[in-house]
Structure formats: structure tokens, C-alpha cells
Amino acid sequence: MKCFPVSKKGLEQFKIILEDWIPKNASIALAYEDSYIYFAPSFEHVNLKIERKIHPESVAARVIQTRIKTDVIVDSTIFGEPYFVMGYPIYLDQKDAALIIIFPSSYTPVKKEPYKFLTGKQEDMWTPVPVEEITYIESLQKRTWFYTNDDQFKTNFTLKELETKLPEFFIRIHRSYILNMYHIKNITKDITTNFIIQLKNGVELPVSQSYINNLRRALEF
Missing domain, CATH: 2.40.50.1020 (LytTr DNA-binding domain)
Structure with a gap:
């Protein structure tokens, strides 16, 4: 059996801390090595299914590989309607991991200055x-x-x-x-x-x- 670096209680505390700065109807996922080890869906994403294994082209895989904060608008072919997803590089048990925030469909990201x-x-x-x-x-x-x-x-x-x-x-x-x-x-x-x-x-x-x-x-x- 795979041993996860954070207990369920620790993950729940992690979620409580995050709720202070993300929308209440956003969902939270944690990716570690090649798997998602935690997913806390909001009421808007209650039917959203995330595969246990990380897809090699996903935001989680990109964050773990590059160690760079990544955000992307995921099109409707995946969730039924577009969602804004943001990934942050973190460390768990001294290994690369990713914190994934799935924002509600009503969320509009702040528009950044276009790349020059x-x-x-x-x-x-x-x-x-x-x-x-x-x-x-x-x-x-x-x-x-x-x-x-x-x-x-x-x-x-x-x-x-x-x-x-x-x-x-x-x-x-x-x-x-x-x-x-x-x-x-x-x-x-x-x-x-x-x-x-x-x-x-x-x-x-x-x-x-x-x-x-x-x-x-x-x-x-």
C-alpha cells in the first residue's frame, strides 16, 4: 500500500487554511508523485471526478515537472463548462508536489498584461x-x-x-x-x-x- 506523506487530519487542516483566501465554492486537490492524494470538491464540483493517477498533460503534472505556478482555463470538454484552474508547486515529505485550485465557473481571473x-x-x-x-x-x-x-x-x-x-x-x-x-x-x-x-x-x-x-x-x- 502506498504511504501518503500527510494524514487525513492534516489534509483537512490544510483545506481550512486555504478557505481563508480562495472562493468558498472552489475545489482543492493535492497531487503527489504520480497520484492525487486528496480532493475536496465544492458543492459546484460535487459531481466532478478526478482520476487517481495524474494525467501527463494536466496542470498538476506540469507544476510538478517545472516547479512553476501554472494557471489555465480548462475547456468545456472536460468539466461540461469552462473552469479556471491554478496550480502551485509545494513540497510534501521533501518531494515535489502540487496544490491545485479549481475555481467556480463564475470566477473571472484578473486579466494580465499580454506577453511581450x-x-x-x-x-x-x-x-x-x-x-x-x-x-x-x-x-x-x-x-x-x-x-x-x-x-x-x-x-x-x-x-x-x-x-x-x-x-x-x-x-x-x-x-x-x-x-x-x-x-x-x-x-x-x-x-x-x-x-x-x-x-x-x-x-x-x-x-x-x-x-x-x-x-x-x-x-x-
Whole structure:
């Protein structure tokens, strides 16, 4: 049997302390090693089920791996409606763990100033890149890459996280792509009437049907 680093009584005391600074209808979870060891759902999340094992792409996994506070808007495909989730790195029994706060659907996070730079990695070198120079961002093989006219960089952010942190001239056009609209050369249709965007550097990107209305509204065509 797996031995948890905190007793049930200790976890309940942890919850009482947190209730002083989080909304009363928020839920609390603790992730330790590869599992959730505690989940206290609010009345709004009483039917919310969390798998015992931590999903490798979850906020909890990201926090434990990077040791960085992480927040993200989780879309409706997971909980039935969007929720704001925040994860904090903590230590339990001298090991990396994560405190996860699931806010109620009515909660509106304070809007932060959009990113002016993204820091990208190439091998063992990190480079801050002004967002204006980024042509598009791609999710490929469970990793996120962003591109300039001359370079390719890796980032730890997901596309979903970047959607809320980039300036408004970035737009999601596909489940795998976010585009800088200032780098669009033209928009055409292929033989199946799907939209194709050609960038000024010659790169072509598809627009999926689920995002075409967003693009039309943004560019008014």
C-alpha cells in the first residue's frame, strides 16, 4: 500500500487554511508523485471526478515537472463548462508536489498584461523572442513550438495557455496552430473548400472548420 506523506487530519487542516483566501465554492486537490492524494470538491464540483493517477498533460503534472505556478482555463470538454484552474508547486515529505485550485465557473481571473516576449529553447540555450517576430505557434507530438522567419523554438506552454497570454493579434486557427495575423499574406480555399492561410514567408497553414468563424470575425471577411 502506498504511504501518503500527510494524514487525513492534516489534509483537512490544510483545506481550512486555504478557505481563508480562495472562493468558498472552489475545489482543492493535492497531487503527489504520480497520484492525487486528496480532493475536496465544492458543492459546484460535487459531481466532478478526478482520476487517481495524474494525467501527463494536466496542470498538476506540469507544476510538478517545472516547479512553476501554472494557471489555465480548462475547456468545456472536460468539466461540461469552462473552469479556471491554478496550480502551485509545494513540497510534501521533501518531494515535489502540487496544490491545485479549481475555481467556480463564475470566477473571472484578473486579466494580465499580454506577453511581450516568449522565451524559447534550442538545445541548451534559451532565447527571449519579441512576440511581434513570432509568425505562428504549433503543437506537435505533445510539444509546443514557435517560429520566426529564421528560427524554431520549443516552449513549455500549451496552445491553450498561450491563447490567454498572447496579444489579441494572435488567433487560434486550428487545434494545432496559433497564428500571428500580422504575418498573413493571403487566405485561399483548397479543392475541398477548406481555408488555407499563406504567410509572408511562404508557410501554409490550414484553418479548421471549428475556428473559421473566429478568423472571419477577426479579419472581417
